[in-house]
Amino acid sequence: MKICVLPGDGIGVEVIEATLPILQKVQKGFSLEFQTYPAGAQHYKKTGEALPEKTFEAARNADAMLFGAMGWPSIRYPDGTEIAPQLDLRFRLELYAGVRPVRAIPGIPLPLSDPRAKDIDLVVVRESTEGLFASRGKGVVEDDREARDTMVITRKGSERVHEFSFRLAEKRRKKIVTCVDKANVFASMAFFRRIFDEVAARHPGVEARHHYIDATALDLVRRPWDFDVLVTENMFGDIISDQTAALIGGMGMAPSGDIGDAHGLFQPCHGSAPDIAGQGKANPTACILSAAMMLDWLAERSGNPALAQAARRIEKAVDGIFQSQKLKPLEFGGSAGTQAIRDAVLANL
Ligand code: ATP
Numbered sequence: 001m002k003i004c005v006l007p008g009d010g011i012g013v014e015v016i017e018a019t020l021p022i023l024q025k026v027q028k029g030f031s032l033e034f035q036t037y038p039a040g041a042q043h044y045k046k047t048g049e050a051l052p053e054k055t056f057e058a059a060r061n062a063d064a065m066l067f068g069a070m071g072w073p074s075i076r077y078p079d080g081t082e083i084a085p086q087l088d089l090r091f092r093l094e095l096y097a098g099v100r101p102v103r104a105i106p107g108i109p110l111p112l113s114d115p116r117a118k119d120i121d122l123v124v125v126r127e128s129t130e131g132l133f134a135s136r137g138k139g140v141v142e143d144d145r146e147a148r149d150t151m152v153i154t155r156k157g158s159e160r161v162h163e164f165s166f167r168l169a170e171k172r173r174k175k176i177v178t179c180v181d182k183a184n185v186f187a188s189m190a191f192f193r194r195i196f197d198e199v200a201a202r203h204p205g206v207e208a209r210h211h212y213i214d215a216t217a218l219d220l221v222r223r224p225w226d227f228d229v230l231v232t233e234n235m236f237g238d239i240i241s242d243q244t245a246a247l248i249g250g251m252g253m254a255p256s257g258d259i260g261d262a263h264g265l266f267q268p269c270h271g272s273a274p275d276i277a278g279q280g281k282a283n284p285t286a287c288i289l290s291a292a293m294m295l296d297w298l299a300e301r302s303g304n305p306a307l308a309q310a311a312r313r314i315e316k317a318v319d320g321i322f323q324s325q326k327l328k329p330l331e332f333g334g335s336a337g338t339q340a341i342r343d344a345v346l347a348n349l
Contacts, residue, residue: 099125100125125161125165151266153233177207179210248265264301
């Protein structure tokens, strides 16, 4: 299987370097061919292109994409926005479901002191092709007086992300999907909820719930262990998935997948982290777990269970190194940097 590797910028490069040897080691009953392509802010600075067409074509033709992180605060487009080829890939390849699972990993210190925090196991599904982000590159500033961005919610976009979320919940233990919206204020959000209810009616085996985004922010701190799958609009999902990553320790622990009907891109939830880039301090766990998500997705698409077995091996190896308390990432005040974590996972496979 061809894997298009897009390391990108900053710690994106470092966490990808730590992940590839792990993917090399678990190949039993399948084989992966890695092809690395340039894209990102530093590439834009050098060439004026953030996502070269050759890179896009390779991404489109690959069986899956493994992505580090892209963007750099001081490198921007003329309109002041940051370089974000990940957004272009989501829109152009219709990667409509931003899947961000969080589960408490034994041994990793949790910010919530309530003992039930160890039961946190939820997935945020962020609609990733429309919503407020549909306005990207199209926002207007009029006469330096007023600025406007428009939220777009379509039937097609909502139906497919809700359908995805219900199918995901069907495979999980709790089987609950919560629609997170602001249906009490915005017509677009009421529409999003109405389509959610229509899709819910087709999945009687899954419990469908509604929650406003503000109440969700509250309850994700007060009782996050009660949630299972949360489906939400693009901008809300952007925000709450950082919050849910914080629930299990931090950005370095949170994997993600951007999934469509034809393509899948897998990347850690974090960005390029310029403050720690180039110092070997990045926690590669999120990227390693994203690679496991990629193997699961490839297993489902290809019907080859060996890929799913490899994903379980990676997850077990990751859990094992933290559970044993032998190693603590720098991110949590410990001394383990990128290489130490990579080596420990490799040794534990
Ligand atoms: P973006 O704005 O694109 O989301 P960013 O790099 O500005 O990206 P985040 O990636 O959200 O910000 O990370 C915020 C901070 O969390 C970073 O500045 C860094 O200190 C820390 N951080 C993020 N990822 C990791 C990681 N893998 N290991 C250790 N620390 C991390």
